[in-house]
Amino acid sequence: MSEEQKRVLEKQLWAIADLLRGKISPDDYRDYILGFIFFKYLSEKQVLYANELLQGETVTDYKLVTDQETLNAIEEESLLKLGYFLKPSELFSVIASKGNSNNENESNYIIEDLQTVMNHIEQSTMGTESEEDFNALFEDLDLNSTKIGRTVGARNSIIVQILNYLNEIDFKLNEIESDVLGDAYEYLIGKFAAGAGKSAGEFYTPQQVSKILAKIVTTGKTKIKSVYDPTCGSGSLLLRVAREADVSEFYGQELTRTTYNLARMNMILHDVHYREFDIRHEDTLESPQHLDKRFEAIVANPPFSAHWKGDANPLYNTDERFSQYGKLAPKTKADYAFVLHMLYHLADNGTMACVLPHGVLFRGATEGHIRQYLIKEMNWLDAVIGLPANIFYGTSIPTCILVFKKCRKKDEDVLFIDASGEDHFKKEGNQNILRKEDIKNIVSTYRNRESKDKYSYAANLAELAQNDYNLNITRYVDTFVTDDEIDLNALSKDLEHLNSLLQQNSKIIIDFCKELNISTPF
Structure with missing residues (x-):
């Protein structure tokens, strides 16, 4: 599928939001639009797979199958292959058609039918390998919420409107090599994030930043055994890594329930098989879910300077993720708690890249102690990349990317890149945007470990020690422009x-x- 066709689909899907503006608030209709797109995807995927199984049979169109024995066989195979099962009567197109009925003798009320179908999708997985991946997946789609209509009729009308519009769009799932729907879904998530204000940071990392992180952790590799994001949001960072290398397994953890559901939908919509991803819903610092795992690539955009229990809980002092450093991250700034958690999970041959607020570069006290330990004792810090301010949704603060590797040479330099200058981004509305050439410059400078005038500098460990392990980029990259004499x-x-x-x-x-x-x- 061409880029032009992809853009057409993105516009078609985003047009649903235009239909609902003024009727429902954006925070409310986001979950319904994304959820119904996912339901349509599951339906079309079911039809395609069932029709494959029906080749050579008397009835070759799954929508027309009524024989229970045949349906049982398709269900068994579908649960193994797809991880779920939908009956012909439960398909998206069938529900949408009922809602669009103009027959005076037939009601177009579909809320109960739709709720039954979504419940059955989850129930069909019970006792199977995919149960955890589909459990409560549609819980955010409250079809009886007054947020989408004060009366039953008003709610039904809105839902019918969304389903009818979606029913007219061809997802082209039979184009095997096309990941167009997954791309369009990512596009929608990004569009919703752009209008979500402060809460956007909870579920979405701008693609420009995702690209940098993904390219860094896959440097020199075409295959990655496993990738991990401890604060995975909608899963966009994990999926971005798969664009740079062949990834075998995806692991993530997410605190917010709605976002956790969105991440699982995003994985499935990008055709990641349910056996290939393991996304958990828990607090990463308090209830880590993958302690026995080590990952070849780690990417993350943790919540900036979040509060955590820190030294208020004595158990953290003996927690194997933090104990060797002697001190804990302050309870009002969990940035280094996330860093140490990720380093615990990083494989010896792995690379980790995470976005953090600039304060982690120079704040003292316990953070300064941890920072010095990571550099002086462990020699794991590989690069520091300064990003422009106002690049993330919901916050204008300047941020940085820290890159860590456990397989660094004893005296290997630490690379500093200052990509925050006005020449290295474009202003677009209220946001600053990294262009393709800006991303390429950051990545190539990192990969080649180049020192460029007023842009990057490879500092030896002695220089870091002389600066008391203060990583403020301006100490290493001189961006001062002298006036002409x-x-x-x-x-x-x-x-x-x-x-x-x-x-x-x-x-x-x-x-x-x-x-x-x-x-x-x-």
Whole structure:
């Protein structure tokens, strides 16, 4: 599928939001739009797979199958292959058609049918390998919520409107090599994030930043055994890594229930098989879910300077993720708690790249102690990349990317990149945007470990020690622009010439005033 066709689909899907503006608030209709798109995807996927199984049979169109024995066989195979099962009567197109019925003898009320179908999708997975991946997946789609209509009729009308519009869109799932729907879904998530204000950071990392992180952790690799994001949001970072290398397994953890559901939907919509991803819903710092795992690639955009229990809970002092460093991250700033958690999970041959607020580079006290330990004792810090301010949705603070590797050479330099200057981004509305050339410059500079005038510098460990392990980028990358030298003699001659012209003009004005018999302005 061409880029043009992809953009058409993105516009078609985003147009649903236009249909609902003024009727439902954006925070409310986001979950319904994304949820119904997912339901349509599951339905079409079911039809395609069932039709494959029906090749050579008397009835080859799944929508027309009524024989229970055949349905049982398709269900068994579908649960193994797809991880779920939908009956012909439960397909998206069937529900949408009922809602669009103009038959006076047939009601177009579909809320109960739709709720039954979504419940059955989850129930069909019970006792199977995919149960955890589909459990409560549609819980955010409250079809009886007054947020989408005060009366039952109003709610039904809105839902019918969304389903009818979606039913007219061809997802083209039979184009095997096309990941167009997954791309369009990502596009919608990004569009909703752009309008969500402060809450956007909870579920979405801008693609420009995702690309940088993904390209860094896959440097020199075409295959990655496993990738992990401890604060995975909608899963966009994990999926971005798969665009740069062949990923075998995806792992993530997410605190917010709605976002956790969105991440699982996003994985399935990108055709990641349920056996290939493991996304958990828990607090990463308090209830880590993958402690026995080590990952070849780790990417993350943790909540900036979040509160955590820290030293308020003595158990953290003996927690194997934090105990070797001697001190804990402050309870009002969990940034280094997330860093140490990720480093615990990083494989010896792995690379970790995470986005953090600039304060992690220079704040002292316990954070300074941890920072020094990571550099001096462990030699795990590989690069520091400064990003422009106002690049993330919901916050204008400047941020940085920290890159860690456990397989660094003893005296290997730490690379500093300052990509925050005005020449390295574009202003677009209220946001600053990294262009393709800006991303390429960051990534190539990192991969080649280049020192570029006023942009990057490879600092040896002795220099970091001399700066008391303060990582403020301006200590290493000199971005000061000197003014051109001024020739004072030439300037003096210019002033003398201007003064001569001024006197000549004054004399001319005085002569005119005398001719006109008026007073002079001098």
